[in-house]
Amino acid sequence: MTQVHTAASLIGLWRAHLADNRRRSLHTVRAYIATAERLTEFLAEHWGEQANAARLSRASQADLRAYLAARRGDGLANRSAARELSAIRAFLGFAASQSGNDAAPPRLKGPRLKRSLPRPIAPDDIMALGDAIAGRNGPVWVQARDWAVLLLLYGAGLRISEATGLTGDVLPVGETLRIIGKGGKPRVVPVLPQLREALTHYAALVPFPLDRDKPLFRGTRGGPLSPALVRRAMMNARRLLGLPEDATPHALRHSFATHLLAGGADLRSLQELLGHASLSSTQIYTQVDAAHLLDVYENAHPRA
Known part of the structure; x- marks a missing residue:
C-alpha cells in the first residue's frame, strides 16, 4: 500500500532526493524547497484541503496558472517565473512518483524570455x-x-x-x-x-x-x-x-x-x-x- 505523504513529509523527501540522489548544489536545493513550500501553502488554501502527495499529483493547469498569477502579483519577473515553473514541474513529478500516480505533471507554457546577446571582447x-x-x-x-x-x-x-x-x-x-x-x-x-x-x-x-x-x-x-x-x-x-x-x-x-x-x-x-x-x-x-x-x-x- 502506497504511503500518503503530507506536504511537510513530502518536502522533506524532496530535499533529500535533490541533495543525495540528484547532487544539486546547496543554493539549488534551497531555491527548490522554497518553491515547494510556497506552492503547497498556496494550493492548500486554493483547494481548501491538505496538499498531500496524492492531491498534488492531480494538480491541474488551472491550479498552476492561479499560483503563478499570485506570484506575479508579488512582483515575480519573467526569468524568475520560468525558473519557478521548472522547479514546480520537478516537484510535482516527484509528488506523483511518491503517491504511485504515473501521470505526468500538467504542461504549462512558461513566459517568453528575451534572449540576451553575448558581448564579445575585442x-x-x-x-x-x-x-x-x-x-x-x-x-x-x-x-x-x-x-x-x-x-x-x-x-x-x-x-x-x-x-x-x-x-x-x-x-x-x-x-x-x-x-x-x-x-x-x-x-x-x-x-x-x-x-x-x-x-x-x-x-x-x-x-x-x-x-x-x-x-x-x-x-x-x-x-x-x-x-x-x-x-x-x-x-x-x-x-x-x-x-x-x-x-x-x-x-x-x-x-x-x-x-x-x-x-x-x-x-x-x-x-x-x-x-x-x-x-x-x-x-x-x-x-x-x-x-x-x-x-x-x-x-x-x-x-x-
Whole structure:
C-alpha cells in the first residue's frame, strides 16, 4: 500500500532526493524547497484541503496558472517565473512518483524570455587581459597556468569547466584536443601553435606530477584548479584595465565564436567547435556579429 505523504513529509523527501540522489548544489536545493513550500501553502488554501502527495499529483493547469498569477502579483519577473515553473514541474513529478500516480505533471507554457546577446571582447583587450593575468605577482608556473587557461577559452572556445576538467592525458599536446562537453558529448577542437606552446610551457613548469588520470591544471596546493579562481583572476584583471564587468571567462568563448564567424566560419563548423547540441544555439552568434558590425559602422563611418 502506497504511503500518503503530507506536504511537510513530502518536502522533506524532496530535499533529500535533490541533495543525495540528484547532487544539486546547496543554493539549488534551497531555491527548490522554497518553491515547494510556497506552492503547497498556496494550493492548500486554493483547494481548501491538505496538499498531500496524492492531491498534488492531480494538480491541474488551472491550479498552476492561479499560483503563478499570485506570484506575479508579488512582483515575480519573467526569468524568475520560468525558473519557478521548472522547479514546480520537478516537484510535482516527484509528488506523483511518491503517491504511485504515473501521470505526468500538467504542461504549462512558461513566459517568453528575451534572449540576451553575448558581448564579445575585442582581440586587443583579450591580449591585455592575458598580459595582466600572466604578469601578476606569484609563482611563474601559476602565471603560465592562467595564460594557458585563457588561451583555451579564447583560442579553442572551451567552457571554463571543460578547460579545468582536462587531465594529464592531453600531454604531449598534438594538433587537436578531445573534449568531453555537456551531457558527456565528445568533440575535437584544433590546437593553435600559440595554445600548444602555452600548454607545453605550463606542463614543464608545474611542480606537481601530471598523471594521465589527474587534473592538468592545479591549484597552488596541488589540487584541481577551481573555476572560481579563474573567474577571480579575470575579474581582477578587467578591473585593473578598466574593462566592463561582462568581460568574463565565458565571454572569451563568446568572443572565439563571434570572431570566427566574422572571419568567415560557417555555422555548422562553429556548432561542432562549440559542442552545441542544436544549431539554434549557434545561430545567436549571427546576431552578435551583425550587432558588432553595426557598432563599427556607427562609430567609424563618416556618414553614419
